[in-house]
Amino acid sequence: DGGITQSPKYLFRKEGQNVTLSCEQNLNHDAMYWYRQDPGQGLRLIYYSQIVNDFQKGDIAEGYSVSREKKESFPLTVTSAQKNPTAFYLCASSPRTSGRANTGELFFGEGSRLTVL
Amino acid sequence: DQQVKQNSPSLSVQEGRISILNCDYTNSMFDYFLWYKKYPAEGPTFLISISSIKDKNEDGRFTVFLNKSAKHLSLHIVPSQPGDSAVYFCAARKYSGSARQLTFGSGTQLTVLP
Numbered sequence: 001d002g003g004i005t006q007s008p009k010y011l012f013r014k015e016g017q018n019v020t021l022s023c024e025q026n027l028n029h030d031a032m033y034w035y036r037q038d039p040g041q042g043l044r045l046i047y048y049s050q051i052v053n054d055f056q057k058g059d060i061a062e063g064y065s066v067s068r069e070k071k072e073s074f075p076l077t078v079t080s081a082q083k084n085p086t087a088f089y090l091c092a093s094s095p096r097t098s099g100r101a102n103t104g105e106l107f108f109g110e111g112s113r114l115t116v117l
Numbered sequence: 118d119q120q121v122k123q124n125s126p127s128l129s130v131q132e133g134r135i136s137i138l139n140c141d142y143t144n145s146m147f148d149y150f151l152w153y154k155k156y157p158a159e160g161p162t163f164l165i166s167i168s169s170i171k172d173k174n175e176d177g178r179f180t181v182f183l184n185k186s187a188k189h190l191s192l193h194i195v196p197s198q199p200g201d202s203a204v205y206f207c208a209a210r211k212y213s214g215s216a217r218q219l220t221f222g223s224g225t226q227l228t229v230l231p
Contacts, residue, residue, distance in 0.1 A: 042221030090160055105151060108160030
């Protein structure tokens with residue numbers, strides 16, 4: 001089945017540690033995204049990548065890093081510089097379509113919940 | 118500055134009745150609107166969308182209405198079913214040729230009571 005797989009589903013981290021969240025997709029989508037969800041807030045964009053070996057900062061990139069070495073994979077590292085990392089993290093992908101045909105529809109993974117102890 | 122607002126954090130309706138979820142936006146550059154549905158511990162899934170050149174789009178039990186002058190859209194679910202209980206996110210696209218320009222609302226938890 002085609003889809004997006006995020007792992008781990010739950011992760012606990014001590015303060016000062018870096019952690020990496022995995023995101024893999026087999027939908028052959030060019031674009032991939034990382035969002036963060038906090039209680040009572042909408043999804044906020046952390047980083048996105050429209051093509052391999054290229055990525056851009058979203059609205060809340062500080063304290064995070066990403067890589068896009070393969071089309072299928074877009075891991076997110078939450079660094080110790082992220083002041084409030086406890087949140088639900090969602091990875092998404094979309095096919096690369098240009099212009100107004102790109103409606104913005106995203107396909108999401110099941111999410112990873114990170115808790116800092 | 119929240120450009121997409123869902124002012125009702127929760128809504129409860131009786132099974133079989135209509136559910137109406139509301140969304141307001143402030144940015145007149147938004148030209149496409151989407152609704153996503155999210156169950157606990159799962160990622161959101163796309164539900165229905167509408168272009169700014171339309172005022173209504175229907176898909177089965179789901180209808181989205183857009184009032185551009187009021188910068189308001191609503192999602193109607195008729196009839197509501199217990200399986201519709203989920204968080205519903207409104208999202209808006211600002212055209213730039215890129216899917217990154219999606220702004221999400223904070224979500225509304227819908228509970229359909231049997």
